[in-house]
Amino acid sequence: MSERSEFGAFLIGFVIGGLSGAIAALLLAPQSGEETRTQIKEKAIELRDKTAESMGEAYSQAEAAAQEAIRRAEALLAKAKETAQELQQRGQKVLEEQKAHLAGASTGKETTPGPEAESA
16 A cells, blocks of 8 residues: 555655656746747657656556456465365364264263273
8 A cells, every 4th residue: 555655755856846847947948938838838748758657557457466466365365165064074073073982871871882892
């Protein structure tokens, strides 16, 4: 977020600085009014083109950053789903084991063969 605001501040400063410099140079130059107006018009067109180019680059960078954020979010979501599924399976397994253990304890016999059952 701070990179975007820094770039926006830079872009605004660039435009204002360029415009101020162009106006100062034209007003201080010793030439006729028509020549000055022509130069102002040319500089305005040049500045407009540079601004459009800079805005296009900024848009492209923002779009690329958004796509990267989406990709990372999707990967994180997939990993979270996978982890949740694994935890659910582990919990289900532990629950089944405890149910079997409690069922065996309440009837007085083990549900899984122990060492005594193997020797008999």
